Amino acid sequence: MQTTATSAFPTRNTVIPFGPQHPVLPEPLQLRLVLEDERVVEALPAIGYCHRGLEKIAEKKDFIQNVYLVERICGICSFMHSLTYCQGIEELMKVDVPSRAKHLRVVWAELHRMHSHLLFLGLVSDAFGFENLFMQLWRVREHILEIMEKTAGARIMLSVCSIGGVRRDLDDGQMAEVLRVLDRVEHELEEILPTLMNDYSVRQRLCGVGLLSPDKAHDLGAVGPTARASGIPMDHRQTGYAAYGDLGGVTPVTETAGDCYARIMIRVRELHQSAEFVRKAIQKIPAGPIAVPVKGNPDGEVLVRMEQPRGELIFYIKGNGTRNLERFRARTPTFANLPALLHMLPGCQLADVPVIILSIDPCISCTER
Amino acid sequence: MSAIAKSPWVVHFNCSSCNGCDIEFLACLTPFYDVERLGILHVGNPKHADVLVVTGSVNHRTARVLKNVYDMIPSPKVVVAMGVCSSSGGIFAEGYNVLGGIDKVIPVDVFVPGCPARPEAMLDGILKAAAILDRKAREGTGVATVSAAKPVINLVPLAADAAPAPAAP
Numbered sequence A: 001m002q003t004t005a006t007s008a009f010p011t012r013n014t015v016i017p018f019g020p021q022h023p024v025l026p027e028p029l030q031l032r033l034v035l036e037d038e039r040v041v042e043a044l045p046a047i048g049y050c051h052r053g054l055e056k057i058a059e060k061k062d063f064i065q066n067v068y069l070v071e072r073i074c075g076i077c078s079f080m081h082s083l084t085y086c087q088g089i090e091e092l093m094k095v096d097v098p099s100r101a102k103h104l105r106v107v108w109a110e111l112h113r114m115h116s117h118l119l120f121l122g123l124v125s126d127a128f129g130f131e132n133l134f135m136q137l138w139r140v141r142e143h144i145l146e147i148m149e150k151t152a153g154a155r156i157m158l159s160v161c162s163i164g165g166v167r168r169d170l171d172d173g174q175m176a177e178v179l180r181v182l183d184r185v186e187h188e189l190e191e192i193l194p195t196l197m198n199d200y201s202v203r204q205r206l207c208g209v210g211l212l213s214p215d216k217a218h219d220l221g222a223v224g225p226t227a228r229a230s231g232i233p234m235d236h237r238q239t240g241y242a243a244y245g246d247l248g249g250v251t252p253v254t255e256t257a258g259d260c261y262a263r264i265m266i267r268v269r270e271l272h273q274s275a276e277f278v279r280k281a282i283q284k285i286p287a288g289p290i291a292v293p294v295k296g297n298p299d300g301e302v303l304v305r306m307e308q309p310r311g312e313l314i315f316y317i318k319g320n321g322t323r324n325l326e327r328f329r330a331r332t333p334t335f336a337n338l339p340a341l342l343h344m345l346p347g348c349q350l351a352d353v354p355v356i357i358l359s360i361d362p363c364i365s366c367t368e369r
Numbered sequence B: 001m002s003a004i005a006k007s008p009w010v011v012h013f014n015c016s017s018c019n020g021c022d023i024e025f026l027a028c029l030t031p032f033y034d035v036e037r038l039g040i041l042h043v044g045n046p047k048h049a050d051v052l053v054v055t056g057s058v059n060h061r062t063a064r065v066l067k068n069v070y071d072m073i074p075s076p077k078v079v080v081a082m083g084v085c086s087s088s089g090g091i092f093a094e095g096y097n098v099l100g101g102i103d104k105v106i107p108v109d110v111f112v113p114g115c116p117a118r119p120e121a122m123l124d125g126i127l128k129a130a131a132i133l134d135r136k137a138r139e140g141t142g143v144a145t146v147s148a149a150k151p152v153i154n155l156v157p158l159a160a161d162a163a164p165a166p167a168a169p
């Protein structure tokens, strides 16, 4: 405990550590919260608990082995990482990916986004003390994991994206199954989500908490749902990578309030958007090969960006004509959202801290790699 | 079977994992797999727990925290290493700051393979741990602290770590 004299009356500030082992965080993030009574004055992050030196390991491994390595940057959006990496290498090696593979990539990417958003909605419900909702949302999420296992062979680490295409094809039966599961998920969500959206106590905990104004969101470089909840229409799927260009483009989902409730609403609405994308991709999928053979080694440098469930992901890849990369660098969305989080925390009540932290959907494994 | 093994309380610590194993462990709690039907309860405070579930490899920064969390759990206690990362370091074993599996820092009773381990395998691991817990409780073993049980490798105290206690407030 330390004493500071900010006015005529000396106030007593308490510093409490939040994490690294904390019930609401599945991950080791540590924040030192400076409190004045119950009000947070300042939040100081102490990161590095999850650092695994992944960028350095990527230089030691073959560039094809790296597809499996980058998937393990984060288990929640593993497919997104391998997709970004493959797109980068394909750009370097000027590989033309078959259209069918691009559509299949959209199917898995959007299924991943749905499972990630459901996971987030469940965790945030748990953070404001609604355990029942957490259980129900995760029950629905199991349907998506199940269909991922049926189509790609694994629940979490799909390992289905490869340089030059994808490794598995879907037959008509599997596609019909995906559509059936989507209908079922949406039907079950219709029963659960109104509670999250309209319940009096939920709104009490979320509305007006953790405000982020559009200007601040822009200045602090917030990305993804955090920026969109503050009214910034930014979504990298608009650039039309993979098959998004052929599927009629993307209109970013935005909200204007910039509070925790808005950030949750973005995810709720994006669930339906993602389901629509899967449906469209399956409808429009062309026949043809799912991968092209790739020869040679990557040479030159490239910067790839794409939209992850949490925001914009940037990979920098530099090859030097050998099997090993010269440099691999990842800038993940939570890293970009941390300054915005540290701006939201001061002034809030201690009891709101877990909700605010979770409202940016932090992924510490990504951030610290 | 002693009462403790019929309802083991589990605390989860993410050492430095990729999240894959963590979300699979959380999936064990939810209605589809539902560990609670087997009497297993997930708690947030290590002081209430009997079983420590660790995911992810251990690095220089988490080694101290892991050791502290382990020491905080009352004896008898068992440790379950979930996934290949916590068993051997897995894909991150060659990372420059990764020490390897968690058995470098604390004694481990059950290793669950898989990357990520499947929820069924995790349930099986926890049930195996409960049997070991039962044996330890009846034999009165498993009371040794980590310092006595394992020569801990060179845990350099980091300046930033020195001040606050690392566990949940």
Ligand code: SF4
Pocket: A072, A075, B017, B018, B019, B020, B021, B022, B055, B056, B057, B082, B083, B084, B085, B086, B090, B091, B114, B115, B116, B117
């Ligand atoms: S074992 Fe695999 S899924 Fe689990 S933490 Fe390690 S890399 Fe991630």
